[in-house]
Amino acid sequence: MASCFRGPLPGRRSLPVLLLLLRVSLAQERAAAAAMSLLSGYFGTKSRYEEVNQHLLRDPLSLGPPDPGYLLPSAACAPLQLRALIRHGTRFPTEKQIRKLGQLHRLLRSQERPCPAAQRLARWDMWYQPDMDGKLAPKGRLDMEQLAWRLAARFPGLLSPQRRFAFASSSKHRCVDSSAAFRKGLQLALQRQPPARDIENETTEINDKLMRFFDHCEKFVTCVEENATAMYEVDAFKQGPEMKKVLEKIAATLCVPVRDLNADLVQVAFFTCSFELAIKNVNSPWCSLFNEDDAKVLEYLNDLKQYWKRGYGYDINSRSSCILFQDIFKHLDKAIAESKRCFLLPNSCLAALSAFQEGGGRSGEPYLGGGGREEAGQGQGFGEGVFYSFAGIKIKTRLKTQIYCQIAITDCTHSMPISSPVILQFGHAETLQPLLALMGFFKDEEPLAANNYEKQMHRKFRSGRIVPYASNLIFVLYHCDQAKTPEEEYQVQILLNEKLLPFPHSEETVSLYTDLKNHYKDILQNCHFSEECKLSKTNDTSTDEL
Numbered sequence: 001m002a003s004c005f006r007g008p009l010p011g012r013r014s015l016p017v018l019l020l021l022l023r024v025s026l027a028q029e030r031a032a033a034a035a036m037s038l039l040s041g042y043f044g045t046k047s048r049y050e051e052v053n054q055h056l057l058r059d060p061l062s063l064g065p066p067d068p069g070y071l072l073p074s075a076a077c078a079p080l081q082l083r084a085l086i087r088h089g090t091r092f093p094t095e096k097q098i099r100k101l102g103q104l105h106r107l108l109r110s111q112e113r114p115c116p117a118a119q120r121l122a123r124w125d126m127w128y129q130p131d132m133d134g135k136l137a138p139k140g141r142l143d144m145e146q147l148a149w150r151l152a153a154r155f156p157g158l159l160s161p162q163r164r165f166a167f168a169s170s171s172k173h174r175c176v177d178s179s180a181a182f183r184k185g186l187q188l189a190l191q192r193q194p195p196a197r198d199i200e201n202e203t204t205e206i207n208d209k210l211m212r213f214f215d216h217c218e219k220f221v222t223c224v225e226e227n228a229t230a231m232y233e234v235d236a237f238k239q240g241p242e243m244k245k246v247l248e249k250i251a252a253t254l255c256v257p258v259r260d261l262n263a264d265l266v267q268v269a270f271f272t273c274s275f276e277l278a279i280k281n282v283n284s285p286w287c288s289l290f291n292e293d294d295a296k297v298l299e300y301l302n303d304l305k306q307y308w309k310r311g312y313g314y315d316i317n318s319r320s321s322c323i324l325f326q327d328i329f330k331h332l333d334k335a336i337a338e339s340k341r342c343f344l345l346p347n348s349c350l351a352a353l354s355a356f357q358e359g360g361g362r363s364g365e366p367y368l369g370g371g372g373r374e375e376a377g378q379g380q381g382f383g384e385g386v387f388y389s390f391a392g393i394k395i396k397t398r399l400k401t402q403i404y405c406q407i408a409i410t411d412c413t414h415s416m417p418i419s420s421p422v423i424l425q426f427g428h429a430e431t432l433q434p435l436l437a438l439m440g441f442f443k444d445e446e447p448l449a450a451n452n453y454e455k456q457m458h459r460k461f462r463s464g465r466i467v468p469y470a471s472n473l474i475f476v477l478y479h480c481d482q483a484k485t486p487e488e489e490y491q492v493q494i495l496l497n498e499k500l501l502p503f504p505h506s507e508e509t510v511s512l513y514t515d516l517k518n519h520y521k522d523i524l525q526n527c528h529f530s531e532e533c534k535l536s537k538t539n540d541t542s543t544d545e546l
Contacts, residue, residue, distance in 0.1 A: 039287055042295035043274035044302035045429045047464035048090060049143055049471065052497045060146045063154055063498075070500045070509045073491055077480040080490075081335040082158045083328055083423045086147070087432055087471040088178040089140025090278045092132035093271070100268040101128065107260060115255035120285050128275075136174040137279045141181040143470035148185030150498065155476070158422050161190050161197045167204040169426040170211035179204045179426045204426075210324050211427035214434070217320040217533035224314055233313075234304045236450035238263035242297045250289055263301070270298045278469060299464065300453055306463040307448040310433040318437035322527035325438055329517065329524055331420055332477050336490055336513070338418040339479055429467040436473070436496075438523065440504040442466055471497050477513065487514045 040051055050056045055064045093101070109122040152159040159165075167183065169175045180200075187200040214220050224230045237243060243263050250266050251258040269286050276284030290298070307313050436442060442460040446452065474495040483489040490513040494501045500509040505519040517524065 038292045039273065039290060039295045040277060042292075042299035042464065043271075043278075044299050044462075044464045045306065045467055046271055046274040046278065046302075047468035048139075048278040049468050049497070052465055052468055052471075053499075056146075060142075061149050061153070063150060067500050067509075070502075073478045073493065073510055074480055074482070076482040077478040077491060079155055079158050079476050080339055080479040081332065081418060081421055081423075081475075081477040082151075082155055083331060083475040084151070084425065085324075085432055085435070085473045086144075086178065086182070086424065086426050087429055087467055087469065088136060088172070088174040088426060089143030089181065090137045090469040091140055091174050092135050092137050092279065093128055093275055095130045095133040097268055097271060098128045098130055098132065100264060101272055102126065104265045104269060107256065108254060111255065113255050117289070118254045118256070120288075121254070124285050134172075134174055136177040136181070139279050139281075140174070140178065140469065144178045144181035145185030145188070147470055147472065148182045149189045151474075152186060152189040154498070159186065159190070161193050161195055161199075163421050164419070165199065165202065166420050166423045167202060167425075168207045168211065168423070169204045170428060170431070171206050171208050172212075172428070175211065175426040175428070176204065176206070179424070182424065182426070207425070210327055211425060211431055213320055213323050213529070214430055217316065217529070218535045219533045220316045220320045222535055223316065224309060230314070231305065231308060233308055233448070233450045234301070237301055237304055237453070240450055240453075242453050243301065246294050246297050249294070253289055267298060267301060270295070296457075297453070299462070300448075300456065303459075303461060303463050304448055304450070306429075306433060307461055310430055311437045311461060312443060312447065316532065318434045319527060319532045320529070321431075321434040321438050322523055322532065323529040324431070324435055325520075325523060326527070328475060329520075331423060332475070332492075332513070335418045335420065335477055429463070429471070432467050432471060432473055433463070436466065439520070441496075441501065466496070468497070474498075487512050490514075492516050 040047070043051070053064060055062050105121070105124070105126050108118045111118045111122065165186075167179050169179045183200045183202060183204075187198070190197070190199065209216060214225070247261055247263065247266055248258055250269070251261050254261075269289055273284050273287035273290065276282050276286065308317075310317055312318070442462075444456070444459050444461055446455065448456055448459065448461060472495075476493045476495070478491045478493070480489055480491060492511050492513050493509060494503070502509050503511050503516070503519075505511075506515070511519075
């Protein structure tokens with residue numbers, strides 16, 4: 001029977017129409033993705049870790065391409081100690097941010113005038129709840145697990161089941177949970193290596209004294225944290241021409257009076273765009289409010305706050321971190337001292353000589369041949385007729401044995417294992433940023449200010465590139481067997497976000513440990529936390545002394 005319809009059946013669409021709709025949909029998705037890629041580099045401290053390591057978008061366990069032209073330690077150098085300071089993984093917004101977002105969302109839902117942008121955002125599902133309050137998101141757990149995998153692959157000699165790990169954390173739940181997720185990732189990365197070890201259930205020390213040093217610094221808390229005038233540059237920029245332009249544009253887009261918006265509400269809309277990308281990997285409708293120029297202005301607003309509250313704005317910001325800096329070098333010093341101890345092999349003449357010398361020449365020898373064993377047991381010292389054994393060589397006299405052993409001691413190839421080869425500490429952007437400032441990294445010639453936005457377009461201090469979620473600062477101490485001088489025996493590298501970081505004093509990516517200590521001698525010797533953080537009695541809230 002012939003069909004009664006020449007066109008498409010009722011309720012259906014022809015294939016060309018469906019293909020056209022599909023093309024339109026794909027084009028819209030590509031446009032949205034392109035717009036998102038323009039914004040994602042400007043989210044500051046709310047940036048996902050993948051922004052600084054783009055290769056992780058393709059393979060989250062990849063170590064990435066090698067750093068071209070960077071100096072590496074000699075092949076004769078082996079890592080002796082690793083100290084990692086790790087910011088927590090991707091988190092949910094804080095209760096304060098969620099409250100501001102709720103305020104903005106209610107404003108848009110109350111709109112009576114027809115306005116496409118406002119209506120689209122009013123329909124958006126406000127899924128954030130106050131009890132999320134900065135907690136670690138599922139993506140944040142994944143950040144930590146994958147970081148553990150990569151560090152285990154990058155430093156297999158240190159992150160192995162045979163090594164001892166020391167874990168510490170800030171008391172904040174997002175940091176404690178980040179430590180747990182990291183341990184889980186490390187457990188999975190090492191599970192095929194013997195001996196079996198329950199790393200996942202190892203304890204984490206809560207240490208706010210180091211991970212939240214800023215809370216314990218009275219001068220910082222009073223003069224910066226709780227002093228409204230300390231953020232003068234931030235407040236001035238909020239009222240400046242760049243921010244005013246963004247504010248007027250957003251108000252026009254949302255069809256609301258400019259007086260109903262402020263810089264904080266616009267910033268929370270921008271942060272919501274960043275949270276949706278970081279937490280859910282989606283292009284949020286909130287992102288449609290902004291273009292790249294807007295994003296640059298809002299990034300600068302965030303960077304101003306970081307600069308004046310955690311960076312170079314006031315000396316106390318960075319000086320308060322000297323307690324953490326000195327602790328890092330204390331453990332590096334300890335690792336070096338421990339590595340120089342000879343490991344006295346049981347039943348060797350080294351052990352025998354050590355016992356003899358420590359006993360003032362009166363104690364017996366742990367390993368003697370023939371009848372000397374009885375003589376040693378009676379505490380009668382060395383017997384002239386006894387053979388002493390070392391490395392398969394038998395030496396008859398005590399004098400020759402002592403000379404031989406002393407030579408061996410000066411060329412000891414069996415060092416004691418160090419007590420803390422791997423130290424992993426979990427904190428905040430506020431932990432890392434002051435420390436990096438103390439060490440002189442990412443310092444611009446001119447301070448960031450409300451009135452020099454254009455001049456700072458190519459600034460070094462960009463918080464999203466320095467301390468995104470899961471950011472990490474890693475100190476690696478190397479022991480070099482074939483060093484030509486004692487100074488060359490111990491060398492250091494620093495990695496920021498798994499990339500080698502050139503030292504400020506040399507612009508090289510490897511430093512002799514002695515040179516590094518000499519460069520930071522003043523901080524190591526003269527920066528005393530209690531003195532730095534002591535509040536002046538004359539003016540408790542003045543920023544003049546800052």
